[in-house]
Amino acid sequence: MLNRIFGLETEYGLLVHQDRPDHSPAWFAHKLRDHIFNVQRRGLLDLHHRGHDEPPGNGGFLTNAGRMYLDMGHLEYASPECNSLTDVVASDRAGDLVLQQAIDELGWADDLSLIKNNIDHETDATFGSHENYLVTRRFPFTRRGLGPLVTFLVTRQIFTGSGRVGSASPQDAWIQVDRLIVPRASLGHGSDRAPLPYQISQRADHIVNDFFEWVQQNRAIVNTRDEPLADPNQYRRIHLLLGDSNMAEYATALKLGTTGLVLQLIEEGHAPRDLDLNEPVESLQEISQDQDRQWLVQLQSGKTISAIDIQEQFLAAAQTHCRGQDEETDWVLNQWEAVLRDLRGDYTKLVGRIDWASKLWLLESYREAEQAGWQDPMLKSLDLEYHNLNQGKSLYYGLLEEGRVPRLITDSAVAIAADHAPKNTRAFGRGELVKHLLAGGSPSEPDEPRPDERFFPAYVINWSIFQVRGRAPFPMPDPFRTYVQDVRSHLQGVTT
Amino acid sequence: MTHIAMPERREGPVDPMPKQPGPSEEGGGPKRPDTGSPEKDNLLKRMRKVDPKQAERYRQRTGE
Numbered sequence: 001m002l003n004r005i006f007g008l009e010t011e012y013g014l015l016v017h018q019d020r021p022d023h024s025p026a027w028f029a030h031k032l033r034d035h036i037f038n039v040q041r042r043g044l045l046d047l048h049h050r051g052h053d054e055p056p057g058n059g060g061f062l063t064n065a066g067r068m069y070l071d072m073g074h075l076e077y078a079s080p081e082c083n084s085l086t087d088v089v090a091s092d093r094a095g096d097l098v099l100q101q102a103i104d105e106l107g108w109a110d111d112l113s114l115i116k117n118n119i120d121h122e123t124d125a126t127f128g129s130h131e132n133y134l135v136t137r138r139f140p141f142t143r144r145g146l147g148p149l150v151t152f153l154v155t156r157q158i159f160t161g162s163g164r165v166g167s168a169s170p171q172d173a174w175i176q177v178d179r180l181i182v183p184r185a186s187l188g189h190g191s192d193r194a195p196l197p198y199q200i201s202q203r204a205d206h207i208v209n210d211f212f213e214w215v216q217q218n219r220a221i222v223n224t225r226d227e228p229l230a231d232p233n234q235y236r237r238i239h240l241l242l243g244d245s246n247m248a249e250y251a252t253a254l255k256l257g258t259t260g261l262v263l264q265l266i267e268e269g270h271a272p273r274d275l276d277l278n279e280p281v282e283s284l285q286e287i288s289q290d291q292d293r294q295w296l297v298q299l300q301s302g303k304t305i306s307a308i309d310i311q312e313q314f315l316a317a318a319q320t321h322c323r324g325q326d327e328e329t330d331w332v333l334n335q336w337e338a339v340l341r342d343l344r345g346d347y348t349k350l351v352g353r354i355d356w357a358s359k360l361w362l363l364e365s366y367r368e369a370e371q372a373g374w375q376d377p378m379l380k381s382l383d384l385e386y387h388n389l390n391q392g393k394s395l396y397y398g399l400l401e402e403g404r405v406p407r408l409i410t411d412s413a414v415a416i417a418a419d420h421a422p423k424n425t426r427a428f429g430r431g432e433l434v435k436h437l438l439a440g441g442s443p444s445e446p447d448e449p450r451p452d453e454r455f456f457p458a459y460v461i462n463w464s465i466f467q468v469r470g471r472a473p474f475p476m477p478d479p480f481r482t483y484v485q486d487v488r489s490h491l492q493g494v495t496t
Numbered sequence: 497m498t499h500i501a502m503p504e505r506r507e508g509p510v511d512p513m514p515k516q517p518g519p520s521e522e523g524g525g526p527k528r529p530d531t532g533s534p535e536k537d538n539l540l541k542r543m544r545k546v547d548p549k550q551a552e553r554y555r556q557r558t559g560e
Binding site: 018019025115120122125366403404 | 535536538539540542543545546547548549550551552553554555556557558559560
């Protein structure tokens, strides 16, 4: 899409299918990572400390220029920078493919499943699917400027949610009120919750703030950490952590595409106004949990309006200002319109395209066949199985096998995206670097290192800069540039 | 398998992604689920194979 770089970060859950497993999930996660880097040689492990929780060897960049690593005990995959929805969907699915292939090669398919979801029903643990959108530095990143984005994000879950059985316990969170950080409970929010059969979002229960910079506690609708991973004078990275991991390619594309267009509307001053929500965090949870799927929210003006009506106002603005700018934009506008229309009717029309609808239909089918109540613990297990990466077991892939799921890309495109970076972003240059070093191009230890080289590892690779020992740092501040010829020139003569 | 038309990526690696067949103007999507179909039987068969205890076994840490 026009002038947009997309990225997705996915934390996977790991399910060991044994009553008394010989090893912990973390042990399996380490072995999978080691297999991917050391046996399959899909990438280069970091040789340097990336942070306090990322020691050398914790993870690294792949030949597709994305990253695979361990984070808080989870295997996590970050896609490379993508300039199109097709690329980001393929790159996201590539992470699933790489991990499942590692499980299969290790002969663990019966022992282990990777689950692409965001919750643990039993412990209320949550883990993320983070979206990244590059915007210009002129983006109005203020509470007022971000108002339309908050409204859009709170209401988009009607087509981006992955659905879940039940709800999380009230979150023990601290939130920012004016300049004070206070316990959320002190404001009387989130104290009484009746058990829920089903809700449309996995993450809504875990979002407790509208704006905040942290990611582990006080998760916010808009994360305010300023870390562009690019030239900070030109760019800002909008980092969102309120979304669910999607299994449906269609839902992934629609989520990123509609959000990208709304960011464009805000950048250009065309976003609908007067739609600021009275209580965005409460609205997020109320929409998700609304069993009647009326999805009503109250605006600051006092008006009550449905999430579908709000989305239609954003769609109308995008139709006026963005229609015709490129093929992907028009695809997003067409599908956005179709989904909003279908959401006004029977939810089963959306099975295959929208994850919460697919999962709900599966669970209702099971309940009907087995005469099971919503409190049947089997439903939580089926909920997990929807997200299994193992195509022979996964309920999502079962739907796909039965011809109920539209595809946006082919399996061959996913396989290509697992090995190769998109060729129209900075990822291309980084992918060339990783391939060069993997092919034996890592600089050898100098016999007589200069003092400043003595402790320098053979390579240091980050999103916006890299350095190989003996060479000057190579900055890549512009994600829209491939840098590929410059990278190739820079690496000439770098061999073992 | 149903495909929804989506633009080709502009500069795909190695071989470009194929143009997807099928109209999308009506929202595309799969056929509407019905009851008692063979497909539904297959899905129910798959669901019945799921370990009912796996949600209990799935003990994850909070991440980010």
